[in-house]
Amino acid sequence: MPVPAYSFLLLSGVLFTMGAVGFLVRRNxxxxxxxxxxxxxxxxxxxxxxxxxxxxxxxxxxxFLVITVAAAEVVVGIAIIVQVYRAGRPMDVDDLDLMKE
Amino acid sequence: MMDTxxxxxxxxxxxxxxxxxxxGRVLPRRAVAWIGAGSVGIAFIFAVNLLLQxxxxxxxxxxxxxxxxxxxxxxxxxxxYVDQLSSLMIxxxxxVGFLIHVYSxxxxxxxxxxxxxxxxxxxxVFAMLLLxxxxxxxxxxxxxxxxxxxxxxxxxxxxxxxxxxxxxRKAFVMNTIGDVGMVFAxxxxxxxxxxxxxxxxxxxxxxxxxxxxxxxxxxxLLLVGAVAKSAQLPLHTWLPDxxxxxxxxxxxxxxxxxxxxxxxxxxxxxxxxxWAPAAAATVxxxxxxxxxFAATIGTSQxxxxxxxxxxxxxxxxxxFLAVGIGAYAAGMFHFMTHAFFxxxxxxxxxxxxxxxxxxxxxxxxxxxxxxxxxxxxxxxVGTLSISGFPLLAGFFxxxxxxxxxxxxxxxxxxxxxxxxxxAGLTAYYMFRLFFIAFGWEWLSHDDRHLHEALPxxxxxxxxxxxxxxxxxxIPVANFLSPVFGHAVEVGTGAFIGLAALxxxxxxxxxxxxxxxxxxxxDLAVVWRTRLGPIHTLVxxxxxxxxxxxxxxxxxxxxxxRFLNDIVEPRVIDGAVNGIADFFLLEAREFRLIQTGRxxxxxxxxxxxxxxxxxVVAAFLGYLPVRLGG
Numbered sequence: 164m165p166v167p168a169y170s171f172l173l174l175s176g177v178l179f180t181m182g183a184v185g186f187l188v189r190r191n192x193x194x195x196x197x198x199x200x201x202x203x204x205x206x207x208x209x210x211x212x213x214x215x216x217x218x219x220x221x222x223x224x225x226x227f228l229v230i231t232v233a234a235a236e237v238v239v240g241i242a243i244i245v246q247v248y249r250a251g252r253p254m255d256v257d258d259l260d261l262m263k264e
Numbered sequence: 265m266m267d268t269x270x271x272x273x274x275x276x277x278x279x280x281x282x283x284x285x286x287x288g289r290v291l292p293r294r295a296v297a298w299i300g301a302g303s304v305g306i307a308f309i310f311a312v313n314l315l316l317q318x319x320x321x322x323x324x325x326x327x328x329x330x331x332x333x334x335x336x337x338x339x340x341x342x343x344x345y346v347d348q349l350s351s352l353m354i355x356x357x358x359x360v361g362f363l364i365h366v367y368s369x370x371x372x373x374x375x376x377x378x379x380x381x382x383x384x385x386x387x388x389v390f391a392m393l394l395l396x397x398x399x400x401x402x403x404x405x406x407x408x409x410x411x412x413x414x415x416x417x418x419x420x421x422x423x424x425x426x427x428x429x430x431x432x433r434k435a436f437v438m439n440t441i442g443d444v445g446m447v448f449a450x451x452x453x454x455x456x457x458x459x460x461x462x463x464x465x466x467x468x469x470x471x472x473x474x475x476x477x478x479x480x481x482x483x484x485l486l487l488v489g490a491v492a493k494s495a496q497l498p499l500h501t502w503l504p505d506x507x508x509x510x511x512x513x514x515x516x517x518x519x520x521x522x523x524x525x526x527x528x529x530x531x532x533x534x535x536x537x538x539w540a541p542a543a544a545a546t547v548x549x550x551x552x553x554x555x556x557f558a559a560t561i562g563t564s565q566x567x568x569x570x571x572x573x574x575x576x577x578x579x580x581x582x583x584f585l586a587v588g589i590g591a592y593a594a595g596m597f598h599f600m601t602h603a604f605f606x607x608x609x610x611x612x613x614x615x616x617x618x619x620x621x622x623x624x625x626x627x628x629x630x631x632x633x634x635x636x637x638x639x640x641x642x643x644x645v646g647t648l649s650i651s652g653f654p655l656l657a658g659f660f661x662x663x664x665x666x667x668x669x670x671x672x673x674x675x676x677x678x679x680x681x682x683x684x685x686x687a688g689l690t691a692y693y694m695f696r697l698f699f700i701a702f703g704w705e706w707l708s709h710d711d712r713h714l715h716e717a718l719p720x721x722x723x724x725x726x727x728x729x730x731x732x733x734x735x736x737x738i739p740v741a742n743f744l745s746p747v748f749g750h751a752v753e754v755g756t757g758a759f760i761g762l763a764a765l766x767x768x769x770x771x772x773x774x775x776x777x778x779x780x781x782x783x784x785x786d787l788a789v790v791w792r793t794r795l796g797p798i799h800t801l802v803x804x805x806x807x808x809x810x811x812x813x814x815x816x817x818x819x820x821x822x823x824x825r826f827l828n829d830i831v832e833p834r835v836i837d838g839a840v841n842g843i844a845d846f847f848l849l850e851a852r853e854f855r856l857i858q859t860g861r862x863x864x865x866x867x868x869x870x871x872x873x874x875x876x877x878x879v880v881a882a883f884l885g886y887l888p889v890r891l892g893g
Contacts, residue, residue, distance in 0.1 A: 186866050187863055187866055187867065195862065256863070259860070
């Protein structure tokens with residue numbers, strides 16, 4: 164018996180919400196990053212599920228695009244985190260507020 | 265047979281150029297000379313072969329070798345067009361060109377840029393042959409630009425001289441004006457007839473209304489190119505300056521071949537000019553006016569090469585006059601004889617200049633018969649020929665043009681009168697040059713030891729002198745009749761009558777020169793003061809250079825300075841910096857929104873994303889709100 168599409172979308176929504184909430188409440192940059200990954204992969208799951216459901220490859224292509232972007236984004240993010248760590252600053256996203264006037 | 269031979273006329277000088285340009289620095293000088301002159305000699309042999317085939321009844325060739333571009337109905341083939349006209353042209357280019365290359369072996373023997381010189385010369389010959397042999401307008405323009413380029417390179421050959429660089433630049437700019445005219449003419453032809461190759465063009469030109477605006481515009485634009493290349497009024501000022509180049513360059517490019525490309529162009533496009541009488545009349549008027557204009561300037565110059573340069577302008581004026589009134593064969597005939605005697609005069613002048621250690625002022629020369637006998641006698645032959653001495657080459661070809669003009673009605677008759685007066689002026693300025701530079705024999709104190717040039721320089725002179733004597737007996741008009749149709753037969757009476765008239769005019773010119781510059785030099789001084797302002801006007805070339813300087817060069821410079829000093833810093837930089845400043849100013853307000861906290865940004869992002877989803881959903885009708893249609 165095939166698994167209906169809505170169950171995938173439901174799972175995707177739950178994962179996304181978990182990621183979003185984690186992103187907002189956690190203060191450790193590494194965890195924040197993991198939350199971002201969670202959100203992105205939730206979206207990927209929705210893409211792939213709908214791709215299968217609609218018999219179209221468009222969703223899969225988009226999922227690949229998202230994976231690529233996520234990889235690039237992790238590279239930049241980790242680099243920033245390493246620099247912050249080397250500068251001897253605490254690992255707290257709320258303390259990094261240099262953009263403020 | 266012809267279709268396989270014709271490309272070799274082009275390939276030989278191209279190969280010579282490539283070898284000398286790429287390996288000339290490492291090759292011994294002797295090899296450079298052999299390659300440089302030999303490649304043109306080989307081209308000459310092929311050209312003679314083509315001529316023989318045409319003479320023995322072969323059909324003119326129009327052979328497509330490959331297609332360069334093909335895009336819907338825009339088709340550019342590479343085709344060569346060998347008929348009697350282009351055959352005559354390539355014979356003169358390669359024949360006279362070969363002699364000039366041989367001469368250069370001696371003339372340039374001490375120059376450090378030996379291989380560069382021969383590479384450029386071969387490049388020129390290649391471009392000129394391409395110009396002539398091309399069977400469509402696009403390749404014609406490529407050759408046209410190619411000769412302009414090699415002319416530029418050769419005028420500026422001694423690039424350590426500022427004057428040479430300036431002269432080269434001037435020639436290039438003037439020629440580019442002409443190139444633009446040519447390109448626009450090609451545009452117009454393609455727009456109206458959808459063809460670029462000659463055969464198609466000649467077949468379809470009659471679809472345009474005769475004398476209509478389109479065909480007249482095409483012919484006038486082509487004329488712009490012809491005028492610039494052939495140094496006719498008003499684009500003539502580059503030619504005298506072009507004498508900064510080495511003398512063989514002046515002989516080859518600025519006397520015998522390149523500057524006559526304009527004449528060739530009009531003759532090649534004669535079906536178009538026949539179809540646009542107004543444009544043809546313009547050609548004739550420009551030619552006639554230039555002929556007398558340049559001849560008068562020639563009477564007052566003291567630089568031997570500049571006198572010859574003005575003489576060239578004047579003689580090309582004759583050719584323009586001829587092709588303008590439809591006497592195409594006469595124009596091409598004069599082109600051929602002119603190539604003989606003008607190349608001869610230039611190369612002889614080169615020998616004299618060398619003998620006087622690069623001094624070109626004729627007032628410093630004199631009494632050359634003992635020191636430079638071959639140069640002296642061949643120069644005399646050239647002078648006689650250009651002055652129209654009976655039975656020499658220049659006599660026949662010039663008379664044919666004058667006769668054609670005089671036997672026509674209206675304006676053309678008056679152009680014929682101008683041409684006749686110019687013939688007298690020609691005899692005057694050429695013999696003035698001859699008497700001052702070569703025959704100052706009443707100055708007895710001559711202790712200079714002048715040395716005749718090498719045989720490699722004098723033998724080409726002798727060969728050209730033979731051409732300048734017997735060239736008039738070559739039945740060019742007859743040979744060209746398949747292209748231009750048969751010329752009108754002239755009665756013997758008219759022929760002799762006009763010949764007598766032109767000889768009389770030339771004799772008057774000669775006598776004045778003899779009186780003023782050989783017998784009574786004191787009279788020349790008297791007349792110079794008596795003519796006062798006229799002499800000043802002529803001596804300064806009618807102040808055309810100064811006029812162009814005031815009208816074009818200085819306003820151009822002033823405009824450039826204005827743009828650089830005012831527009832660039834204030835307007836352009838002002839706009840760019842102004843935009844940057846504006847955003848800097850605005851950003852100061854928006855900066856206050858920034859908290860620096862990632863959490864805040866993420867909330868905003870989430871809120872925005874939800875907003876976007878809601879709006880899209882509303883548009884698509886999933887929400888109970890109605891947005892848009």
